[in-house]
Amino acid sequence: MFRMLWMLWGVVGCSLSYAACTNTSQKTSLYTTDTVYQSNNHMDNSKTLDTATFGAGCFWCTEAQFQQLKGVIKVISGYSGGHIANPTYKAVCSGTTGHAEVTQILFDPTEISYDALLEAFWVSHDPTQLNRQGNDVGTQYRSVIFYHNELQKQLAETYKRRLNEEKAFAHDVVTEITPFTIFYKAEDYHQNYYNQNANQPYCMMVVRPKLEKFKKVFKSQLK
Numbered sequence: 001m002f003r004m005l006w007m008l009w010g011v012v013g014c015s016l017s018y019a020a021c022t023n024t025s026q027k028t029s030l031y032t033t034d035t036v037y038q039s040n041n042h043m044d045n046s047k048t049l050d051t052a053t054f055g056a057g058c059f060w061c062t063e064a065q066f067q068q069l070k071g072v073i074k075v076i077s078g079y080s081g082g083h084i085a086n087p088t089y090k091a092v093c094s095g096t097t098g099h100a101e102v103t104q105i106l107f108d109p110t111e112i113s114y115d116a117l118l119e120a121f122w123v124s125h126d127p128t129q130l131n132r133q134g135n136d137v138g139t140q141y142r143s144v145i146f147y148h149n150e151l152q153k154q155l156a157e158t159y160k161r162r163l164n165e166e167k168a169f170a171h172d173v174v175t176e177i178t179p180f181t182i183f184y185k186a187e188d189y190h191q192n193y194y195n196q197n198a199n200q201p202y203c204m205m206v207v208r209p210k211l212e213k214f215k216k217v218f219k220s221q222l223k
Contacts, residue, residue, distance in 0.1 A: 049073060050109050052117050052152070053080060053180050055100035055144035056125035057133025061207050062103045064194035065124045065214045068222050071112025076104045077186045077193070080146055081178065089187055095138040102146065104183050114152055116221070118159050121145065123217050124210070127163075128171040134206070143173075146180035153177065 056062045059077040066075045079087050082099030092099045105117065125133055127143045147153040156177045163173050185191075194207050215222060 049106050051148055052105040053102055053146040054121045055102040055142060057141045058136055059101040059103050060193040061210050062124050064207055064211050066103060066105050070221055070223050071108045074106040077190045078102055078104055079184045087184055092140050095140055100142050100144050101140050114155055127173045127175045128169045130174045144176040146178060148180045
């Protein structure tokens with residue numbers, strides 16, 4: 001909701017975003033398989049790639065963060081975990097669709113492990129906040145891991161348990177760990193958002209500080 005206010009207040013670069021947000025007729029792309037993306041013309045066709053799906057609040061923030069890591073081939077912003085087909089951004093922001101804002105991460109497991117992505121996930125946001133991240137409030141901003149297989153489930157549950165046992169945070173981690181079902185790609189203007197709108201006030205005040213902190217923590221793992 002906080003992010004929506006920036007768009008509604010008509011700040012620099014927001015008019016186009018708001019127009020796209022209110023276009024409820026726009027359909028989103030659907031992905032249902034574990035291996036969502038295969039090699040394309042810009043990739044080595046011999047590589048076997050894997051997929052991770054995380055919800056960590058604003059997908060503008062998490063997309064920009066995960067794009068920095070070696071081994072991450074592509075990051076796509078979208079929606080998952082809800083009960084409405086082809087949701088729009090406006091519908092998801094209403095908090096009535098059950099969907100979380102998520103990033104679908106295509107990665108090369110020979111360069112970066114799922115364990116490393118989990119570490120980055122828990123650094124990328126505050127996993128102790130229930131159904132919110134800062135001023136962005138609602139179930140669509142919940143902390144959630146959508147696992148694609150049993151190994152991902154076991155790793156996520158083990159990591160979460162250790163964080164709580166070791167009191168890594170001041171409060172317990174509330175991250176939801178749930179099976180992946182369907183991913184809906186968000187509207188085109190959400191993709192690669194920070195890189196195309198770095199001077200937009202929300203990006204400057206919210207995304208950039210998170211990104212800079214993330215880059216410091218993972219300095220040795222950046223592209």
